[in-house]
Amino acid sequence: MRILAIETSCDETGVCILEYTVTGVVSILGNALSSQIEIHAKYGGVFPTLAKRAHAEKMVPLLTQALDEAYLLEVIEEPIDSKDKLDFLNEKESQLKEQLSPFVSFYKKPDIDYIAVTIGPGLEPALWVGVNTARALSSVWNIPVIPINHMEGHVVTAMLSPVESSSSSKVYKVEQPQLPILSLLVSGGHTELVLSESFGKYQKIGQTRDDAVGEAFDKVARMFGLPYPGGPAISKLAKEYRETNPPSAHSGGGGENPFTMPRPMLHSGDYDFSFSGIKTAMLYTIRDLTSANSRELEIYEKQALACAFEDAAIEVLIKKTLKAVEEYGAQTLIIGGGVASNTYLHSELTKLASVKLLFPEPWLATDNAVMIGMAAMTQVISENITTREAETLKADGNLSL
Ligand code: KG4
Ligand code: ZN
Numbered sequence: 001m002r003i004l005a006i007e008t009s010c011d012e013t014g015v016c017i018l019e020y021t022v023t024g025v026v027s028i029l030g031n032a033l034s035s036q037i038e039i040h041a042k043y044g045g046v047f048p049t050l051a052k053r054a055h056a057e058k059m060v061p062l063l064t065q066a067l068d069e070a071y072l073l074e075v076i077e078e079p080i081d082s083k084d085k086l087d088f089l090n091e092k093e094s095q096l097k098e099q100l101s102p103f104v105s106f107y108k109k110p111d112i113d114y115i116a117v118t119i120g121p122g123l124e125p126a127l128w129v130g131v132n133t134a135r136a137l138s139s140v141w142n143i144p145v146i147p148i149n150h151m152e153g154h155v156v157t158a159m160l161s162p163v164e165s166s167s168s169s170k171v172y173k174v175e176q177p178q179l180p181i182l183s184l185l186v187s188g189g190h191t192e193l194v195l196s197e198s199f200g201k202y203q204k205i206g207q208t209r210d211d212a213v214g215e216a217f218d219k220v221a222r223m224f225g226l227p228y229p230g231g232p233a234i235s236k237l238a239k240e241y242r243e244t245n246p247p248s249a250h251s252g253g254g255g256e257n258p259f260t261m262p263r264p265m266l267h268s269g270d271y272d273f274s275f276s277g278i279k280t281a282m283l284y285t286i287r288d289l290t291s292a293n294s295r296e297l298e299i300y301e302k303q304a305l306a307c308a309f310e311d312a313a314i315e316v317l318i319k320k321t322l323k324a325v326e327e328y329g330a331q332t333l334i335i336g337g338g339v340a341s342n343t344y345l346h347s348e349l350t351k352l353a354s355v356k357l358l359f360p361e362p363w364l365a366t367d368n369a370v371m372i373g374m375a376a377m378t379q380v381i382s383e384n385i386t387t388r389e390a391e392t393l394k395a396d397g398n399l400s401l
Contacts, residue, residue: 001380002029002112004066004137005373006059008130009122009150010189011036011046013058014369017070017112018377025163026377028170030069032062033368041227045218046188052125053095059133060099064107066369072110079105082140093132100136109141114387116376119147120399122189127395138390146376147388151190151401152202153371154336155183156378158358174378177356178331184321186345187337187367188214188229191317193271193324194401200384202401205324206271213313214339216275220282220309224302235342237306244303257304259285261312271324278312314345318352325355332356340365 007014016031036054040046067073082104089097117134120127138145160172181196191208211219214231221230224237245256264277282305290297297305325333333355339345341362349357364370379385 001114002072003114003116003146003373003376003380004110004112004143005116005148005369005376006130006134007118007150007153007367007369007372008055008059008126008133009118009120010126010367011040011051011054012367013055013062013129014367014372015059015062015066016369016373017066017072017110018370018373019070020377020381024173026160026172026174026374028172028370030066030072031170031368031370032065032069034058034062037229044222044228045215046123048123048125051123052129055126055129056093056095056099059096059129060103063103063133067107067110070110072112074108074110075106076108081105085139086136089132089136093129096129096132096136100133104137104140109143112143114146114376114380115143116146116148116372117393118150118153118372119394120149120396122150122395122397124395124397127397131393131395135390135393138393144387145390145393146379146385147393148372148375149399149401150367150372151185151192151194151336153375154185154187154360155181155194155196155202155334156375157360157364157371158183158334158336158340159378160361160364160374162361172374174374174381177334177358180328180330181332181334182321182325182328182330183334183336184317185336186213186317186339186342188212188218188231190337191273191275192401193321195324195328195330200379200382204401205328206273206320208273208275209265210274210276211279213273213275213317214337216279216309216313217339219279220306223283223286224297224306229338231339231342234306235310235344237303238310238344241300241303241307245307257308257311259305259308261308263312263316266316266319271320273316273320275313278309282309310342310344314342314348317345318348321349322352325353330355332358334358336360336365338366 017029163171183194193206217231264274
């Protein structure tokens with residue numbers, strides 16, 4: 001059974017082909033990914049109309065690349081005319097149509113069983129490019145579409161374990177960890193705690209009320225004049241501070257740090273988060289330091305500030321997550337999303353959590369199509385799929401789990 005998966009919810013365009021074999025393993029036959037980081041870097045965040053245009057530009061080249069890698073790209077002997085099936089693209093997706101038309105009339109229908117596509121949550125103009133591509137291919141090739149919630153992709157990705165003997169060829173087993181599972185999903189767009197009491201069922205028990213944690217990292221990076229996405233750079237500065245101010249000399253994560261940041265909603269009694277307060281506290285601290293004699297921050301100040309910020313943000317995430325683990329009796333804790341690559345979050349959780357911890361492989365933590373294909377694959381394997389008529393497919397920026 002083969003699935004072609006498409007992801008365009010934010011600033012990564014992804015297309016992949018997955019194959020499930022009777023031996024119970026999933027192989028990544030083809031995988032193509034294009035990041036828009038450079039396009040958005042100068043704006044300090046993702047710009048929706050630019051994201052849409054870049055997705056539309058990259059979609060067909062990535063589709064071609066992924067199918068080619070999977071040896072599923074074959075030229076049609078007798079070119080067909082499927083233009084009217086793509087007419088729905090005329091109005092809003094003409095750029096995509098310009099490339100999709102020759103693609104579908106030049107290449108044969110590939111040997112795949114389903115098309116999986118992210119329908120939300122995310123930036124709606126960006127999501128529509130993927131959704132319309134899936135709709136077009138589904139109607140031309142007559143292949144059913146499985147609509148996927150992006151967040152389910154992040155959860156499922158942490159359940160993948162590489163098959164030892166063939167890890168180089170990217171073969172995975174989808175593990176079924178012990179229930180209930182609590183998932184902490186942390187990215188540039190999301191910060192949420194999701195409880196699964198059975199596989200494929202999700203109940204959101206908490207979320208951010210303002211900024212996502214990755215977004216807060218990115219905004220702090222911007223205050224330091226660092227390019228988007230600045231999460232990894234802030235974390236690196238914080239690490240440098242901890243290395244030069246070893247833990248023996250301090251209480252908390254970051255040495256005798258002259259700076260401390262607030263821990264918003266730590267004792268709110270629910271599982272919601274808020275990160276805009278820490279971000280604002282950072283802004284005021286930086287302003288106080290630099291405005292008096294209009295100077296730049298020194299490197300050691302940046303390191304100490306980054307550490308104070310990371311200590312605060314990660315402490316709130318971990319304490320509230322572990323409280324939820326206890327309250328709901330979770331047996332497995334999954335961490336998903338771009339911020340799952342944060343090494344401080346990783347090391348602190350490893351120290352503090354007493355349940356089974358599952359992190360995604362770093363290359364699968366940030367957005368990609370494999371996570372969408374894997375979510376669809378688990379639905380098909382568990383015979384719990386919802387396919388959708390191509391014409392009824394819709395993107396929903398606020399889709400919830
Ligand atoms: O999941 P993702 O690729 O895209 C979204 O759906 O947002 O996550 C990207 C986010 C960015 O905000 C980025 O700064 C953050 O994840 N990020 C990190 C780290 N690596 C990526 N934040 C903190 N520490 C990291 N090591
Ligand atoms: Zn994501």
